[in-house]
């Protein structure tokens with residue numbers, strides 16, 4: 001299947017999305033005219049991601065990583081940007097510049113759990129870009145990748161106070177699961193098996 005496909009717009013979203021020549025890459029124009037590139041994360045994104053980390057609020061960091069992190073070390077940034085293509089997928093929304101030069105404003109990733117057909121997602125859309133349909137766009141792209149890789153489900157652990165993420169997940173068809181040993185956390189899971197759609 002070609003990755004240069006058009007993405008059908010969300011009816012309520014004013015994003016203008018058109019394919020770029022690279023796989024999984026799209027030009028995204030926001031309603032205020034700003035242009036971003038939606039593209040796979042690249043190793044060269046490590047340093048820009050590390051540098052932009054201090055701009056995140058402690059709340060954004062806590063919601064994404066589920067615990068406080070003071071600093072994004074080089075090691076962490078390397079780990080987040082060096083993807084094993086067999087078991088991981090990560091997209092960024094970044095300035096329309098080559099990786100390494102572009103500021104990164106959002107990251108969404110999937111990692112397949114070893115020896116399973118289930119993958120955990122994680123997503124962060126910085127508050128400078130939030131509320132414009134980009135979280136929904138990123139999550140839908142993760143779902144497309146997961147379906148293409150014949151995964152059984154994708155899931156994420158979300159703080160129970162994180163209404164934006166819980167609402168987004170619910171509208172995409174994720175179901176909540178109880179995590180007995182993790183008070184304050186909700187697991188949301190999207191069942192991708194063919195029989196789940198029946």
Ligand SMILES: CC(C)(COP(=O)(O)OP(=O)(O)OC[C@H]1O[C@@H](n2cnc3c(N)ncnc32)[C@H](O)[C@@H]1OP(=O)(O)O)[C@@H](O)C(=O)NCCC(=O)NCCS
Nearest residue numbers: 063122123124125130131132133134135136164165167168
């Ligand atoms: C959760 C998050 C990814 C949403 O990204 P976003 O780009 O703002 O989301 P969108 O604009 O695409 O909105 C998608 C849906 O999310 C929900 N949502 C977004 N912001 C919301 C808010 N402030 N209150 C309630 N629901 C909200 C809505 O269901 C919305 O759908 P709608 O626009 O049709 O009403 C973003 O807020 C974020 O990165 N938060 C911090 C990190 C985090 O919580 N990560 C999740 C755990 S891994």
